[in-house]
Amino acid sequence: MxxxxxxxxxxxxxxxxxxxxxxxxxxxxxxxxxxxxxxxxxxxxxxxxxxxxxxxxxxxxxxxxxxxxxTTNLTRFFRNTAHFDTLKHYVIPDLVSFKREAGDKVVRIWSAGCSTGEEPYSIAMMLKDQLPAGFSGEVTASDLSLKSLMTAKEGFYPDNRMNGVPEHYLKRYFERVSNGYTVKDEIKKMVTFDYHNLKNDSGKRSLDVVFCRNVIIYFDEAAQQAVINKFWDALSRHSYLFIGHSESLFGMETKFEFLKTDWACIYRKFL
Structure with missing residues (x-):
């Protein structure tokens, strides 16, 4: 043929x-x-x-x-619950403790390769729910797909895309509309969407967490190394990196430390 x-x-x-x-x-x-x-x-x-x-x-x-x-835009709310359990039970409490001492009350997270928005909205909802009084959360969400970003900014999801959203989050952070749900403004305001190509430096610095899951599998080794180095530069001296459960930094020249929690394996930057 x-x-x-x-x-x-x-x-x-x-x-x-x-x-x-x-x-x-x-x-x-x-x-x-x-x-x-x-x-x-x-x-x-x-x-x-x-x-x-x-x-x-x-x-x-x-x-x-x-x-x-x-690009493949496969995603859903609270995808890989083990990661969100790690964020809830380990990462957020650790960051709150560290930031209290440092006098910083803002938790800054980047969802790199955010697709149609389910991941950054999931992160924002968890921050809203888990951060103590006086703290706030900021989520930057970027993708290579303009079409996906337009869907994400709109914040409307049909019924069949709502699987995985905890019932109390559904009631608290979404408004019911015909054939689906829209994300409430209090959550939308926490998320900034941005077109970004991971091949380039984002210019972001002092981030507390980067989520980049199921993205670097599309890159070869050289491109993966370059992206991970850029994440290192973007993160603060006390911070965390989440990558896909099928992805690994094993064999890569990186300063990130492997961290096994009770829920999932992630990476951290502690200087």
Whole structure:
């Protein structure tokens, strides 16, 4: 069967996407790239795939649309409950204790690769519920997908997307609307959404926690190393890193310490 892309074309697109985002397409996931390119070629009205390559080379907007289409936006509220149990029972109490002594009453968390917003809203709800009086939480949420960010900012989720939300959170932090729920303004105000490519430095500093789960699996080793180094720079001297349960920093040159809690394994930066 003839392939949609020649070997030369596959290499051109693969290298361009990697240079722009750090996302790596190998021969094993080539079919995903080909199917997304077929769709973009059809929607752009161009005749050949080489014409489409010229388009992404000339127009940043189309490059963003292509990157959006090749990223996977699988998420849900309170995904991997063990991580949220760790945040609730270990990380938040530790940060509150540390910050009290330091005279800082704000907990700052970055949800990197936030998709359609379920993760950062879950984090914000937990901060709202768990932080003691006098403390506040700030959540920055970023993604490579503009389409996902638009959904996240709107804060509306149909009934079938509400699985995993604890009943008392559902009653307290959501408003019932037809066919679904919207996140209440008190939670929305805690979250700032931002378009960001993890290949670039976010400019963020002094963060207390970074959540970047099931994102670096799409990167090769060099891109993974670069992203983890950027997280180190973004975090404060007493802070935590959550990555996906199938991801690991094992074998990577990193200063992060592995931390096994009663609920999940995470990483920390303690200086």
């Amino acid at each position: 003839e392939r949609f892309l020649s070997e030369v074309q596959f290499k051109k697109f693969r290298d361009r996407i990697y240079d722009e985002s750090g996302i790596h397409f190998s021969p094993s996931n080539r079919t995903i790239l080909e199917s997304r390119l077929k769709e973009r070629l059809r929607k752009s009205g161009l005749e050949t795939i080489d014409d489409y390559f010229k388009l992404i080379s000339m127009k940043d907007e189309e490059m963003k649309i292509l990157l959006d289409s090749v």
